Amino acid sequence: MPLAGNRQPRRFEGEFVLRNIIHIGVSLLIGLSGLVACGETPPDEVLNYAQRDDCIRLNREEIPPTASDPHLGFKNVYVCNSSLEDLLLLEDQTPFVYPEGTMILKTSRREHQDYIWLIATAEKLDGRWDWVEYKRNFENEDFLSIPVSQDVCVDCHKKVIDSDLIFTSFQADEP
Numbered sequence: 001m002p003l004a005g006n007r008q009p010r011r012f013e014g015e016f017v018l019r020n021i022i023h024i025g026v027s028l029l030i031g032l033s034g035l036v037a038c039g040e041t042p043p044d045e046v047l048n049y050a051q052r053d054d055c056i057r058l059n060r061e062e063i064p065p066t067a068s069d070p071h072l073g074f075k076n077v078y079v080c081n082s083s084l085e086d087l088l089l090l091e092d093q094t095p096f097v098y099p100e101g102t103m104i105l106k107t108s109r110r111e112h113q114d115y116i117w118l119i120a121t122a123e124k125l126d127g128r129w130d131w132v133e134y135k136r137n138f139e140n141e142d143f144l145s146i147p148v149s150q151d152v153c154v155d156c157h158k159k160v161i162d163s164d165l166i167f168t169s170f171q172a173d174e175p
């Protein structure tokens, strides 16, 4: 009979859907517990970058997303603990080396969102960059550092060894 024939597969489909829902739920729980368990909030000097006089924006226009964007979104890059004079002096050097204590800070905003979801920093300590990445999902959440090895950052940033591993170069305002 066609009716009886139909009932059997429908029950299987139901079981299949239910199993998938349980599977997704368990994966989400594991994922969330991973997120909550780790991470540090950024120091004030990082969170206050926009109010600081000694943080200078390198790019003139927001840097748009790229195909292999590791910090997906529209980005701004700042040099902190520095001055315009220092930056102009540095520009004349080849290869280019930022002084001890410089902090480069990058923010990223997802398309269609007006808040920043990522702050990545590189701070010159003992002659080497110390790399940290902070993330959040929602505007009212704290940023938390993600557990990632320095090598991950350096492996990509070393492509620009001549500019001291820093991709973004200073674009002075147009006169």
Ligand code: HEC
Binding pocket: 063, 066, 068, 070, 071, 075, 077, 104, 105, 106, 120, 121, 122, 131, 132, 133, 148, 152, 153, 154, 156, 157, 165, 166, 167, 168, 169
């Ligand atoms: C696959 C390559 C890649 C990896 C991996 C990567 N970055 Fe970047 N990063 C870039 C590129 C390209 C830029 C230039 C701006 C842009 O287009 O987003 C950049 C920009 C930056 C900047 C601003 C200074 C600059 O170079 O322009 C900081 C700070 C930064 N990244 C930190 C990090 C940290 C911290 C990590 C590791 C957790 C990391 N990056 C991993 C490619 C990478």
